[in-house]
Amino acid sequence: MNLDRKTKLVVLHAHHSNIDYTETALKSTNVEQIHHVDPGLIDAIKNKSTQQIEKRVKTQLEWLASAKPDAILITCTNYSLYIKESEINDIPILKIDDLFFRSLIDFPAATLCFTNPATVEGTINRLKQQPNVKADFQVEIIDHAFELLMSNKQDAYSEVIIDYIENNPPQGFIVFTQLSMHQAATHLKNKGFSVISPVDALKELEI
Known part of the structure; x- marks a missing residue:
């Protein structure tokens, strides 16, 4: 640089x-x-x-x-x-998401959480194409959240995500696949949940 x-x-x-x-x-x-x-x-x-x-x-x-x-x-x-x-x-x-995928290489198991169902298939297919990714990934779709984001209700969007994870805690690491989920990720980390989001990978960006 x-x-x-x-x-x-x-x-x-x-x-x-x-x-x-x-x-x-x-x-x-x-x-x-x-x-x-x-x-x-x-x-x-x-x-x-x-x-x-x-x-x-x-x-x-x-x-x-x-x-x-x-x-x-x-x-x-x-x-x-x-x-x-x-x-x-x-x-x-x-x-x-390419940067993010590379950060998942060493994970033995994780749950990938989505709020936008339209991105699931493409994201999973691209993840499987990444070299050296061996983890056993489970997928969870958090319903009734994405429409709140599209209505510019960011706080309500994050609350739905937080409530879902607190009431349905996934096994192992929790992977929030969308950048929009970072606010919820930060809240959950502060409560002791093991959550990563694309922002974590973005901090390692080199141009």
């Missing part, structure tokens, strides 16, 4: 609440974050073909790359599922 200037990182989110999490995770680094939010992709996934979605995402990535950042960070799993490239116009594309 060039210490003479700040590293310029363009960050693409599906929800604005994730901005604070990446800002906090990288606050001690020499990184300038430039945030963009596109909540419309979630609706596009429901109504458009895979080809149309991939075209939309590629067009957006090209636009982000036009700002000439040092790297582009994708915080949304749904975006990651439609990005095959590791770079665009010679600019690296970093996917937060």
Whole structure:
């Protein structure tokens, strides 16, 4: 990393609440974050073909790359599922879940928790493709939470997650797969639960 200037990182989110999490995770680094939010992709996934979605995402990535950042960070799993490239116009594309997956390599067993059912299949398939991942992962879907996030009710969203884990404590490590779950993860850690979230991996980011 060039210490003479700040590293310029363009960050693409599906929800604005994730901005604070990446800002906090990288606050001690020499990184300038430039945030963009596109909540419309979630609706596009429901109504458009895979080809149309991939075209939309590629067009957006090209636009982000036009700002000439040092790297582009994708915080949304749904975006990651439609990005095959590791770079665009010679600019690296970093996917937060790829960073996260690598942090799970040494886990003997864990429960992966989701609030968005639409991301489960793609996330699990990509996790299985990671080299050296041998853990026995169980999957839990926390119902009635994601719609609260989409309605900008972040606190209520986190409360549903917290209540679910407290009333249905999973075996072993608890893995919160979505960046939006970090607020709940922090609360549960303070109560003694073994929880990790993508923010933990983001703190190890190197550009």
